[in-house]
Amino acid sequence: MKKMYLKIEGINKSFTNDQNEKVKVLDNISMEIEKGSFVSIVGPSGCGKSTLLDVIAGLEKADSGFISVSGKKINKPGPDRVVVFQEDGLFPWLTVLDNVMYGLHLKKISKIDAEKKAKEILKMVHLSQYIHSYPHQLSGGMKQRVAIARALVMEPDILLMDEPFSALDEQTKMMLHNELLDIWKETKVTIFFVTHDIREAVKLSEKIVVLATRPGKIKEIITVPAMKDSMMPNSVTLKMERKILTILQTEIDKVWKEEMGDEYSFQTNYIHRSDSNHLGNDI
Amino acid sequence: MTSRLSGLPDFMFPSLTQVFSTLFNGLIDGQITKAIIISFKRILIGFSIAVILGFILGYLIWRFTFVEDTLGFLVTAFQSIPSIVWFPLAIIWFGLNDFAILFIVTIGATWTMTMSATSGFKNVPELYQRVAKTLGSSGFHFIKTVIIPASIPQILSGLRISWAFAWRALMAGELLGAGGGLGQLLENGRALGQMDLVISVMIIIAVIGTMMDRVVFVRLERSVQTKWGINQAT
Ligand SMILES: Nc1ncnc2c1ncn2[C@@H]1O[C@H](COP(=O)(O)OP(=O)(O)OP(=O)(O)O)[C@@H](O)[C@H]1O
Ligand SMILES: [Mg+2]
Numbered sequence: 001m002k003k004m005y006l007k008i009e010g011i012n013k014s015f016t017n018d019q020n021e022k023v024k025v026l027d028n029i030s031m032e033i034e035k036g037s038f039v040s041i042v043g044p045s046g047c048g049k050s051t052l053l054d055v056i057a058g059l060e061k062a063d064s065g066f067i068s069v070s071g072k073k074i075n076k077p078g079p080d081r082v083v084v085f086q087e088d089g090l091f092p093w094l095t096v097l098d099n100v101m102y103g104l105h106l107k108k109i110s111k112i113d114a115e116k117k118a119k120e121i122l123k124m125v126h127l128s129q130y131i132h133s134y135p136h137q138l139s140g141g142m143k144q145r146v147a148i149a150r151a152l153v154m155e156p157d158i159l160l161m162d163e164p165f166s167a168l169d170e171q172t173k174m175m176l177h178n179e180l181l182d183i184w185k186e187t188k189v190t191i192f193f194v195t196h197d198i199r200e201a202v203k204l205s206e207k208i209v210v211l212a213t214r215p216g217k218i219k220e221i222i223t224v225p226a227m228k229d230s231m232m233p234n235s236v237t238l239k240m241e242r243k244i245l246t247i248l249q250t251e252i253d254k255v256w257k258e259e260m261g262d263e264y265s266f267q268t269n270y271i272h273r274s275d276s277n278h279l280g281n282d283i
Numbered sequence: 284m285t286s287r288l289s290g291l292p293d294f295m296f297p298s299l300t301q302v303f304s305t306l307f308n309g310l311i312d313g314q315i316t317k318a319i320i321i322s323f324k325r326i327l328i329g330f331s332i333a334v335i336l337g338f339i340l341g342y343l344i345w346r347f348t349f350v351e352d353t354l355g356f357l358v359t360a361f362q363s364i365p366s367i368v369w370f371p372l373a374i375i376w377f378g379l380n381d382f383a384i385l386f387i388v389t390i391g392a393t394w395t396m397t398m399s400a401t402s403g404f405k406n407v408p409e410l411y412q413r414v415a416k417t418l419g420s421s422g423f424h425f426i427k428t429v430i431i432p433a434s435i436p437q438i439l440s441g442l443r444i445s446w447a448f449a450w451r452a453l454m455a456g457e458l459l460g461a462g463g464g465l466g467q468l469l470e471n472g473r474a475l476g477q478m479d480l481v482i483s484v485m486i487i488i489a490v491i492g493t494m495m496d497r498v499v500f501v502r503l504e505r506s507v508q509t510k511w512g513i514n515q516a517t
Contacts, residue, residue, distance in 0.1 A: 057417055079419035089414040092511040093432045102428070103418035136512025154418065 005035035005190060006056070006158055010065035013051055025051050027215035029065070033207075038184055038191045040201035040208045042244065044252045048216030049194040053162050056192060057083050069157060079103055082151040086163040088143040090135040090150075096122070097131040100150045107154075121153045122146075124186075125179060141172035145179070152183065158190045166197065177203060198248070202240045210244060213251050214258070220247055297479040306483035315468065315487060322453060322464040325381070329388030330449045334442065336389070337396025342426075344397070345404035358397050366391030366452040370459060384456035384464075391452030392445035399441020403434030436507055443500035450492055 013026040025048040033039050041049050054060035056067050058077040066073050069080065082103070090099050097118055104114035122128055125145040135143055144164060151159060165173045181204065184191055195201050201208045202224055212219040224240060297305075309315030340358065343350045366387045373383040407430055415429045431438075457466025465484055472480035507513075 059413055059416065077416040077419070079417075081417070083413070083417045085410060085414070087410055089408075089410040091411060091414075091429070091432070093435065102415075103420075106419040106424065134510060134512065150418070160417075 005070055006033040006192070007068045008032070008052075008056065008065075009068070011052065011055055011062045011067070012064045013048070013055065013060065013062050024215035026055070026062070027217040029216070029218060031209060031218065031221070033190060033192065035070075036188045036190055037207065038193065038205045040193045040195055040205035041211060042195060042198055042201050042208060042248065043211030043216065043219075044213045044248065044255050045196060046255065047211045047213035047251070049196075049211060050162050052211075052216070053083070053160050053192065053194050056158070057081055057160050059083075079106065079154045080157045081160055082154050082156040082158075083160040083162065084144075084147050084151050084164045086166055088135070088140075088147040090143055090146055092135050095132050095134055096127065096138070096146050099135070099146060100153050102150065103154045118149075118153055121149045124152070124183065125149045139172075141168050141176065144168060144176065148176075148180070148183075152187065152189070155187075156189060158192060160192050160194075162194045163196065164193075165200065166195070173200075180204065198241050198244045199237075202237050202244070208244060210247050213255055219251070297482065301479045302482045302486075305477075305479040306486060309480070309483055315465075315483065318463060318465045318468040318484070319487065319491070321462070322457065322466070325384060325457075325464060326388060326446075326449055326453050329385045329453065330392055330446060332385075332389045333392035333396050333445060333449060336393045337400050337441070337445070340393070340397040341400025341404060344401045351401075355401070358394050361390075362394035362398060366448065367455040367459075370456060379461050381462050384453065384460045384462070387456045388449050388453045392449040395448055396441055396445045399437055399444070400434070403437035403441065404430055406437060407433040436504070436511070436513065439500065439504050439507060443496065443504070446495060446500065447492070450495070454488060 008029055008031045011026050011029040012024070014022045014024045017023050029052060041052065043049050051060060055062050056074075058074055058081065061075075068074065074081070090096075091102065094102065097115070100118040100122060101114050104117060107114075109117070119128070119131065122131055125148060127142060127145055127149065130138060130142065135146070138146065144167075148164070165176055168176065177200070180191075183189075191205075193201070193205060206224055208222045208224060210219045210222065211217065222240070222244060225236060306315070340354065344355050344358070345351075369387050369390050370383065373386040377383045377386060411429055411433050412425075415425055420428060453464070454466045454469075457464040458470050459466075461467065465488055469481055469484045469488075472478070472484060
């Protein structure tokens with residue numbers, strides 16, 4: 001047995017909505033994640049993916065249950081679990097370099113070492129030429145790379161990513177996928193990756209956790225064949241994608257029915273917007 | 284010039300040349316210059332206190348709900364009182380002296396500063412706060428490196444408006460009060476029937492007001508906007 005590293009144990013979480021009713025968002029979520037693995041969470045919009053990530057990050061408190069990292073329970077944010085959000089969240093008043101060095105100032109590292117480290121990481125994401133630029137001078141993809149650099153420079157045990165690429169165009173996304181896989185292999189950081197893009201999940205991760213919705217609970221955990229180094233044959237990925245989509249479809253139907261009531265009459269495959277493989281038409 | 288043509292008396296409408304020569308001489312011989320220095324000293328002290336108070340009150344209102352529920356409302360009420368209205372009270376408390384004037388200058392700027400600091404802090408994007416927290420920031424470091432810098436644009440426009448309020452309060456206070464300054468010089472001009480002096484001082488007041496606004500505050504705002512890449516509306 002491999003050693004379990006990030007442990008999520010019986011997490012329950014409710015929010016109070018506008019009508020002052022308690023809405024259960026996470027229902028008894030438990031899972032264990034190995035050190036150095038790449039795990040994706042997929043699920044319909046609003047199923048609680050971000051909430052689960054926030055709980056692991058320590059940004060939200062669970063109603064019950066606990067999170068532990070190598071046996072130690074966590075209860076507040078910490079630089080051992082850094083988050084990359086959907087929007088880059090770079091500080092506009094700092095240069096690229098200062099943004100990346102932000103977290104390092106809080107560690108007991110000398111200024112010179114911090115700068116050296118930051119520059120190394122920026123080189124890794126191919127942004128060496130832009131270290132003195134301000135965020136607004138960069139493209140969306142570049143900004144997100146800075147955000148990733150800012151997280152990586154902390155040398156976190158766990159990198160939490162909440163739809164980090166969903167605001168980017170397809171090309172930039174593909175490029176960053178490859179960059180992220182390289183970084184993951186190089187740093188051996190444990191990655192917890194939230195997405196609603198099934199293809200992305202299959203391409204990147206070793207394990208995919210499918211969440212059911214209202215309340216969010218684990219519906220299935222799927223292991224992706226370990227063929228990361230060579231390009232996986234198209235048929236294998238397609239099969240995986242289809243399998244996950246089938247699992248998800250019932251959940252998505254549930255959401256749409258709830259939200260649209262009787263108006264809900266058609267089914268479309270809106271998960272893959274730019275799909276060349278006509279995936280899902282036969283579902 | 285105009286007064287000559289219309290035949291109005293000199294002591295009511297002095298000629299332009301007369302005004303400019305008084306203005307020039309006043310700057311040279313030190314009468315006006317001295318008044319400017321006195322006024323500036325007062326506004327710098329009063330304004331600085333107001334800014335510090337505004338930051339502290341703004342922080343408390345932002346940070347604690349019960350302060351917001353109580354003080355937040357009072358600040359809005361106080362802000363709607365023209366600061367010169369405080370003058371009678373100030374005279375009773377401090378006497379007719381520098382303190383009374385400083386008091387109304389400070390009070391003229393404090394509430395506006397408080398309100399803009401509060402809304403600046405409140406409008407700091409949640410995302411920046413979450414990012415900073417996950418990178419390990421908290422407490423004073425968090426305030427210093429996220430909350431304050433992120434609210435700079437709003438605070439700058441607050442500073443600008445507060446300065447304008449302080450400047451108005453100062454002139455009113457000096458006019459009614461004692462101890463020199465531009466406002467006092469204005470009152471002297473009136474008492475001595477020196478309309479040329481009165482108008483000279485008015486010009487100085489307008490020039491200083493405009494310069495502070497255009498040269499100092501607008502420039503500061505612009506440079507922040509350029510650095511941050513905020514679209515310039517004006
Ligand atoms: N602070 C909050 N207060 C009240 N309700 C909340 C809060 N945060 C999230 N929710 C609710 O919890 C549910 C789950 O939200 P969450 O953001 O975790 O979903 P998600 O799976 O990340 O969705 P998406 O794919 O759209 O990002 C939603 O119904 C949302 O309205
Ligand atoms: Mg989300």
